[in-house]
Amino acid sequence: MGVRTHISIIVSDQEAHTSLPRMLQSVARQSTGLDAVEILVIGTGSHASDAPQAWAAIADTGAVRLVESLPDTPAGEALNRAVECSSGRLLLFMRPDYRMDAKFLTTALSVFSEFPKADVMYADYIRIARDKGQGMRSGLVQLPDFDDTLLQTTNFLGPAVMLRRRTWERIHGFRDNTTYRFWDLWVQAATAGCSFFHVNYPLASCEVSNIPFRERAEDGRRKAMLVINNQAYFHMHTLRWAIAYLRGDAWAQAFGFMTIPDSIEVTRMMHEHVMRSMGTDTLLRKAIRQFDRATRQA
Incomplete structure (x- = not known):
């Protein structure tokens, strides 16, 4: 891109999830691009004051911040505030139970550099079943290329979707009147005419469990x-x-x-x-x- 691209990884950890360190380890294993990363962890007062220092050591980067919100702050509002506090030209939303493949940042930087019209990048992923005895199955999930008719019926984009900040600026952000807020976000982007780029390779993994x-x-x-x-x-x-x-x-x-x-x-x-x-x-x-x-x- 000519100028170093800065990437903001925004992690919603309002309940101090025990998987967060392993997610941060997946950031540290990135083959390239780590020097261009900042990590913002969303909390609601449940993290220790020295937690960012521990996270920085795990992620192998000093650019780790805790973005605190009040305990009763809606999740969408907290995510929007974290984006406002970020500086990245690329935004990546993660959950503590997500993991990044070692080539995630390398691939993402290449995609957004080689395809300037690409607004949103999503990739195949590995599904890890928590409750194997309950009929849950682990394995590779191969996603289809983007199709409006698919997004109109289901959220098929998977975890670890990355978008440009310019895309974020074209939409309304996260809404709290539906807990399907990420699906809502991708629909907003599609409605605005944004272009979705599918990477036919598993660049992330996530845990799944039985639906309550x-x-x-x-x-x-x-x-x-x-x-x-x-x-x-x-x-x-x-x-x-x-x-x-x-x-x-x-x-x-x-x-x-x-x-x-x-x-x-x-x-x-x-x-x-x-x-x-x-x-x-x-x-x-x-x-x-x-x-x-x-x-x-x-």
Whole structure:
């Protein structure tokens, strides 16, 4: 890029996660680019005053800061404040349970240098199952190239997504009316016409575990708010579903976990609801049973 690129790695660690040191170790193992990195850790008073010094030793860089927020500060607001405190031309959002491949920074700097129109970079990743006895599987996750229709239905970008600061300046930032705030952020970028670059190589890893009941129960509302936040990005039928779901209309179902229904699925929901209301579904099942009995008797 001609001038040294500065990278801000922003880590949300509001609950003092025990995995943070291992994430910082993955930063220290970077083959190149470490001299251009600053690390901002978001905390809410649960970290020791000398924690940044310990983190700096682990990450092998002195550019580590703790960005404190009040304990009741919404997560999105804390993330936005950390970005304001950062100086990087490239922004990378991490969680304590994420890990960076040793070639992450080398690859990212190359991508943003060689492809000046690329606004957001995402890559394949390694999934590590915490609860192997609960049907969870570890392995490589190969992501597809960017497609608006995919982002309109699911957040497929994976962990450790990097974007230019100029991209951040084109969008609204993190919102707190949906906990799917990263999905919401990528939708904002896509709506603004930003370009997404897919690296077909696993540059990160993350831990996954079984989804708590509360998260499943809140899934429908979170998706509906995401759609309402970004109305221009979604089909009018999907927007109609989001409004109906929040109103409690009987036909609007939550749909699959972390999957937003497209226009066809919304139409199917409405059709099936009308059929049930008319009793047509009961008549159809009765006709099928009668047909089955008739064929057996024949």
